[in-house]
């Protein structure tokens with residue numbers, strides 16, 4: 614069994630919890646409140662900058678030039694492609710940019726930055742993997758069920774689309790390659806990183822759904 618197949622088995626309860634979350638259910642039905650989406654997209658704009666920074670760190674730390682190229686491309690796309698999707702919504706709903714990260718966004722971005730800079734490159738790659746993988750799976754799941762008049766159609770099409778699928782396949786292949794040369798402790802670290810980032814994906818949607826702010 615591929616290492617990434619094992620990973621998917623391990624995180625499938627977390628993935629199921631994401632699919633059962635009100636945010637995803639309402640996004641699918643097209644009934645997600647605009648304020649909820651607003652919060653999400655404001656936080657996601659902040660997230661993407663650090664996500665791109667984490668990918669740039671992986672590029673700098675890659676052992677292979679081809680991997681460097683991949684991470685440079687992913688880092689650029691995180692800002693160019695996903696930001697253009699965001700701009701569509703910022704304009705459509707008149708959303709003001711936010712400058713303060715709320716708890717889940719803060720935890721997730723700091724976790725990604727710390728892991729991609731301080732852990733081994735293989736563990737760093739595992740930490741960013743759910744950012745790609747879970748979005749493709751959730752995007753595809755929603756795409757297959759979403760109503761056609763869904764106001765969030767652009768978001769759904771981006772993550773269920775062929776370009777994003779190609780990137781996710783490259784990430785999965787790379788993760789499997791790195792796992793082949795990793796020792797048991799490093800593989801355990803990779804599994805833990807995938808679990809943690811998957812939890813943080815759930816938290817990111819949950820914060821938007823509950824409009825979480827810093828309590829003090």
Ligand SMILES: Cc1ncc(CN)c(N)n1
Pocket residue numbers: 657660661695743744745748814817
């Ligand atoms: C929180 C989060 N995770 C993942 C993605 C997809 N790169 C995103 N835009 N936002």
